Amino acid sequence: KHSLKAHAHAHGLMYGSAVRVKDLLTLPAFARLIREQCGIVVPASELKWVALRPSRDRFDFTLADDLLAFAKRNHIKMRGHTLCWHNSVPDWITTAQNRPDTRQLFVDHITTVCRHYAGHLQSWDVVNEAILPKDGQPGGLRKSFWFDQMGPDYIDLAFRTARAADPHALLTYNDYGVEFDDEEDAERRKLVLELLRGMKQRNVPLDAVGIQSHVKAGQPYTFGKGLADYLESIRQMGLQIYLTELDVNEDDLPYDNVERRDKEIAKIYRDYLQVALANPAVKELLTWNISDRFTWLNDGPTHHKKQPNRPQRSLPFDSDFKPKDAF
Ligand code: XIL
Secondary structure, three states, rough: OOOHHHHHHEEEEEEEEEOOOHHHHHHHHHHHHHHHHHHHHOOOOOOOHHHHEEOOOHHHHHHHHHHHOOOOOOOEEEEEEEEEOOOOOHHHOOOOOOOOOOOHHHHHHHHHHHHHHOOOOOOOEEEEOOOOHHHHHHHHHHHOOOHHHHHHHHHHHHHHHHHHOOOOEEEEEOOOHHHHHHHHEEEEEEEEHHHHHHHOOOOOOOEEEEEEEEEEEOOOOOHHHHHHHHHHHHHEEEEEOEEEEEEEOOOOOOOOOHHHHHHHHHHHHHHHHHHOEEEOOOEEEEEEOOOOHHHHHHOOHOOOOOOOOOOOOOOOEOOOEEEEEOO
């Protein structure tokens, strides 16, 4: 039977999805969908610091281990996400009275987590979202907790530590905001490429670049030369490319008609993938969940400003796990 997994495989690609492990464990129909459609999975949050580190001396691997067991049982690969992100720093670190030595804590965390899964993960998003030009730092680096505590070197340190602890996982730099042909994304593309070149020059172990691919419907700009040139620059550096978190935010679409929206959303998927999949360095495509039932775009007010009462239809399957036009 036709599946995204089989279709991708026939074209030398891997298709997969992010999942919330709880949904997988509690909803057999969802587990079935993932089994049928996915060649690879990634836990949406369960490997982030806040989830893994309830306190300084405790690691809670339970949910991510459950996902790995599910993946192994079903011959599905798994990615890790993520060892270093500005958005998932536990309060016990930032507000501690006697703040632990950040560098030591950082190295110890990455070492412990990578060793725990060593040999079992296809790839790791080692550093996530390190670029934010408006913070005004050299190289366009984001002023995160990690940056404030360790300076720009934290990025190299994360990759070297990850490689030492798990020599098998392909190490990935993952970021967003590089997909569209507009000035803001062009600036971000330039900065990511600079970061990657520097890392290569310094012999930092780096295997792949993740392009999150949270794209939007109802925008004036398109996908084209900006994206194509960016992918080609990455390919020429000898790196693989993964589209790691694809979904279509359709909050800006001005009509409520579901058929119309689904057609428009499918068109965005097609337009984006026509450019992205044309580059042979692109080896993986993961959507950020597979069913509208669980899209993070319905989570909070930030991503849902204009249409608070209109659930987003961002993914290839609807909330009853039926395929849509995007599929
Ligand atoms: C999101 C998860 O999907 C949510 O459940 C969570 O509350 C916040 O994080 N870019 C990323 C992902 O790299 O880690 C984010 O995941 C979505 C945006």
